[in-house]
Amino acid sequence: MAPRTLFDKVWDSHAVRVLENGQTQLFIGTHLIHEVTSPQAFGMLDDLGLGVRMPERTFATVDHIVPTDAREEPFADELADQMIKALRANCTRHGITYFDLHSGLQGIVHMVGPEQGITQPGSTIACGDSHTSTHGAFGAVAFGIGTSQVRDVLATQTLAMSKPKLRRIEVNGELGPGVYAKDVILHIIRTLGVNGGIGYAYEYAGEVFERMSMEQRMTVCNMSIEGGARCGYVNPDQTTFDYLEGRPYAPKGAEWDAAVQRWRALASESGARYDDVVVLDAAEIAPTVTWGINPGQAIAIGENVPHPDRVPAAERAGTLEALKHMKLTAGAPIQGTPIDVAFLGSCTNARLSDFREVASVLRDRRVAPGVKAIAVPGSTLVKEACEREGIDEILKRAGFEWRAAGCSMCLAMNPDKLEGDQLCASSSNRNFKGRQGSATGRTVLMSPVMVAAAAVTGVVSDARSVFGEATVSA
Amino acid sequence: MATLQPIAGIAGRAVAVPGDDIDTDRIIPARYLRCVTFDDLADGLFRDERFDDDGRSTSHPLDEPVRAGATVLVSGRNFGCGSSREHAPQAIRRAGFEAVVAGSFGEIFFGNATTLGLVCLALDDESLEAVQSAVQADPALELSISVADASITVADKTYPGELADAARTALLSGRYDPLAELLAGEEAVAAVAASLPYVAAGSGR
Numbered sequence: 001m002a003p004r005t006l007f008d009k010v011w012d013s014h015a016v017r018v019l020e021n022g023q024t025q026l027f028i029g030t031h032l033i034h035e036v037t038s039p040q041a042f043g044m045l046d047d048l049g050l051g052v053r054m055p056e057r058t059f060a061t062v063d064h065i066v067p068t069d070a071r072e073e074p075f076a077d078e079l080a081d082q083m084i085k086a087l088r089a090n091c092t093r094h095g096i097t098y099f100d101l102h103s104g105l106q107g108i109v110h111m112v113g114p115e116q117g118i119t120q121p122g123s124t125i126a127c128g129d130s131h132t133s134t135h136g137a138f139g140a141v142a143f144g145i146g147t148s149q150v151r152d153v154l155a156t157q158t159l160a161m162s163k164p165k166l167r168r169i170e171v172n173g174e175l176g177p178g179v180y181a182k183d184v185i186l187h188i189i190r191t192l193g194v195n196g197g198i199g200y201a202y203e204y205a206g207e208v209f210e211r212m213s214m215e216q217r218m219t220v221c222n223m224s225i226e227g228g229a230r231c232g233y234v235n236p237d238q239t240t241f242d243y244l245e246g247r248p249y250a251p252k253g254a255e256w257d258a259a260v261q262r263w264r265a266l267a268s269e270s271g272a273r274y275d276d277v278v279v280l281d282a283a284e285i286a287p288t289v290t291w292g293i294n295p296g297q298a299i300a301i302g303e304n305v306p307h308p309d310r311v312p313a314a315e316r317a318g319t320l321e322a323l324k325h326m327k328l329t330a331g332a333p334i335q336g337t338p339i340d341v342a343f344l345g346s347c348t349n350a351r352l353s354d355f356r357e358v359a360s361v362l363r364d365r366r367v368a369p370g371v372k373a374i375a376v377p378g379s380t381l382v383k384e385a386c387e388r389e390g391i392d393e394i395l396k397r398a399g400f401e402w403r404a405a406g407c408s409m410c411l412a413m414n415p416d417k418l419e420g421d422q423l424c425a426s427s428s429n430r431n432f433k434g435r436q437g438s439a440t441g442r443t444v445l446m447s448p449v450m451v452a453a454a455a456v457t458g459v460v461s462d463a464r465s466v467f468g469e470a471t472v473s474a
Numbered sequence: 475m476a477t478l479q480p481i482a483g484i485a486g487r488a489v490a491v492p493g494d495d496i497d498t499d500r501i502i503p504a505r506y507l508r509c510v511t512f513d514d515l516a517d518g519l520f521r522d523e524r525f526d527d528d529g530r531s532t533s534h535p536l537d538e539p540v541r542a543g544a545t546v547l548v549s550g551r552n553f554g555c556g557s558s559r560e561h562a563p564q565a566i567r568r569a570g571f572e573a574v575v576a577g578s579f580g581e582i583f584f585g586n587a588t589t590l591g592l593v594c595l596a597l598d599d600e601s602l603e604a605v606q607s608a609v610q611a612d613p614a615l616e617l618s619i620s621v622a623d624a625s626i627t628v629a630d631k632t633y634p635g636e637l638a639d640a641a642r643t644a645l646l647s648g649r650y651d652p653l654a655e656l657l658a659g660e661e662a663v664a665a666v667a668a669s670l671p672y673v674a675a676g677s678g679r
């Protein structure tokens with residue numbers, strides 16, 4: 001047989017049949033749900049008199065709407081309170097495993113799946129959330145879906161899908177000091193564009209991804225969707241298996257050995273065919289920050305904000321719009337831009353390794369006066385692990401608020417929001433207008449260590465010079 | 475399950491909301507997602523562009539009285555990128571629109587919209603600009619979109635566009651909501667489920 005990619009193998013083993021419009025009916029092995037995009041789907045099932053096809057393959061948690069300070073119920077926000085109650089009731093009624101707010105296992109849905117070992121190589125994973133691409137870090141085919149599709153998966157455990165093309169993105173060489181997984185993915189999106197991935201799945205390959213930890217791979221895969229690709233993955237390897245071994249839902253004993261053998265055989269074979277291949281050099285990647293209103297509007301920290309007269313004609317209107325919203329001067333350095341808020345959190349960068357790195361640079365440092373700094377672990381387990389290591393104390397001493405797990409200021413569905421035109425140095429994944437809760441609010445995306453540098457200086461800064469290159473060597 | 479009406483074309487007046495990379499957070503801000511049904515979403519459509527911080531109208535094209543009753547929304551490239559929220563096409567649909575014409579579409583948005591029977595036609599830059607200017611110049615202008623030809627006709631000029639085959643076939647045959655067909659595949663679904671070790675092993679716990 002001709003050499004095949006992981007994507008083809010997973011797709012073929014999950015393809016049920018061809019539908020009349022030419023799409024594939026694709027089996028979804030693992031369905032993750034949360035409070036925002038599922039209640040309407042359950043409502044549709046009720047209207048149609050349908051039940052849940054495989055409740056044992058459906059897992060739920062609550063993340064977007066939960067307050068990260070006062071978590072007692074009922075929530076102050078009545079609408080949010082309705083939503084958590086609806087999720088709880090739907091899970092109970094249909095027999096779905098639910099990692100509830102006070103279960104000790106609650107967190108952002110894309111953190112909970114990997115932590116519990118639910119996310120496994122070679123599986124198909126769907127969730128009503130675009131950052132489902134995160135789970136591709138394990139060699140799964142994982143993508144975000146809409147609410148009608150959540151209904152389809154609940155009712156049939158399948159989806160109608162068109163098979164995307166496959167692009168291999170290879171990054172070879174060594175990353176410099178202070179260059180993190182976040183910088184790699186921001187650089188890729190900047191290079192290929194926010195719509196460059198439309199119609200594609202991304203395979204991340206090459207030395208840089210091979211060396212990455214699972215947490216770093218998750219950061220990269222998380223933002224595939226910001227480049228337009230619905231799904232992105234890394235081939236499974238020993239790093240993947242080491243992460244999964246012993247997790248609650250991972251196979252055990254002889255089953256574990258058999259699973260690892262199957263998973264190894266899944267990786268893309270050399271000589272397999274791709275629709276496109278992009279090769280990048282790690283040495284060219286600098287700490288990267290966004291200056292505009294989409295994640296592709298990014299520059300290296302030492303670069304200047306673009307000038308509308310010096311960009312391609314097709315980008316002019318977008319550049320002008322972004323500069324106006326961001327209140328930045330065309331052609332000026334991004335370094336030195338004053339910030340109001342520093343946000344460490346989200347499913348992109350709120351894992352234990354992120355907080356460890358931040359804590360290592362923040363010892364003996366203080367958040368600049370006037371900056372509101374909040375640190376929000378992505379899951380309750382991350383929160384507890386940080387607390388066992390004293391990371392929370394280091395962050396609090398530095399002037400960060402230490403919160404409970406949730407989406408928090410990544411999006412404006414809970415009490416954590418920007419006010420007015422506040423500028424936020426953020427470790428999250430979206431700098432869209434209004435994303436952080438104020439229509440005029442401004443977001444600058446960057447790695448967690450760069451957020452820490454911005455927090456202590458009060459301005460967008462190069463972490464390498466703020467903390468010293470030796471300290472930030474990743 | 476109720477059968478859906480085939481959608482062969484859309485005719486009506488239009489409103490232009492220009493700009494590239496209009497993400498679903500802008501189409502429907504997250505605070506409007508605090509709901510357990512889609513019923514009241516029309517209100518939130520482009521909310522933060524239509525009103526300023528103090529709740530005053532910004533005279534957004536969507537609120538121009540002459541545009542009331544428009545059924546076609548014309549925008550820029552990469553429309554509906556970002557969040558998977560189906561609330562975005564739901565809000566557009568519930569505000570009375572039957573089609574969106576843009577340079578290209580975010581993939582999840584495109585799928586969500588098609589399932590609702592909201593036609594998403596993509597045009598090349600030049601055609602899009604021509605359609606956009608014509609719409610902006612004349613609020614009374616009648617447009618017509620042919621799903622079969624994947625084209626739009628404005629003032630006697632027809633512009634060819636792009637509409638993925640799967641979506642086109644689905645709209646034309648009234649099968650754009652795939653649930654009935656997915657349910658009909660149950661036997662084959664059970665076979666695939668049984669063939670996958672991680673599924674057959676149950677929850678693994």
Ligand code: SF4
Pocket residue numbers: 063064108109110129131346347348406407410411428429
């Ligand atoms: S942290 Fe942000 S991006 Fe991630 S699931 Fe929550 S809202 Fe979405």
